[in-house]
Amino acid sequence: MSEAASKGVTLEEPFARRDQQREADFLGMYLFLASEIMLFGGVIALLFADRFRHPGAAEQAAARLNLMIGTANTVILLTSSLFVALAVAAARAGKARAVTGWLIGASLLGLAFLGLKGVEYAEDLAEGIRPILGRATPGALFINLYFTATALHAIHLTVGIGLMGWSAARVGRGRVKVPNQSIVIEMTGLYWHFVDVVWVFLFPFLYLPRH
């Protein structure tokens, strides 16, 4: 961690130096996200195992999902990540208005993702794609995993939108001052990018198994 990045930052207990404090902030967030990697990794391992044990069943089930909406949502999330990265760059440059703008933009993209996901769920249900309780066939197991994974992801996305809205409001009202308190935007950004990474893996495992 460079000394320059933490210049002007308030030094809190128990840290001796600002760069040490900054390193600890990043370490905590990376470790929390590592626990999230384990959570989603388990779901993805199940998808992988289902596909391996029952070749063909996952492909048939996946072909029923809406690839168009899945792809559009991937574009939306990747772009929202760019917005958040630009918000962090603006925070480091001390441009408060730009931070608020990019964060609001990213939140709106997050809401667009959720909206499209809602449309997709409604379509799925209308077409008889729904979670099945009890003993499931391999194809039904795939659909169950699809709902589990996407719902779990949507919960994380909702939290991320809340965090970004909160951060935007704090910066907008001057409660969080940039560049000195850029760490708030950086940590919010890490969470949002991680939610994006999760989707980057869910997308091929759910939508792309095709013959």
Next chain:
Amino acid sequence: MGKETATLLLTWAALMALLAITVAAALLPIGPVKGAINIGAALAKAALIYWVFMHLKEVSGFLRIAAVGAVVWIVILGTMTFTDIVSRGG
């Protein structure tokens, strides 16, 4: 436009290109290799996001290991799962 903004825009463009490749691979009749392309593209996208957007390129080696260490555990988890599936014959 500053150098940092240019880097961020280029990263986004690369992510879009990888998405186009992976969707094209899934739709084209190219056989089993599409699975490898899809996983490869996902890993490349995740690496770009972690390296640039999630600041791994600017932090210490210690933090890099902390950030991606869980990937090692996921590989162990996946290997154990598959050892079971393969050795019991379904």
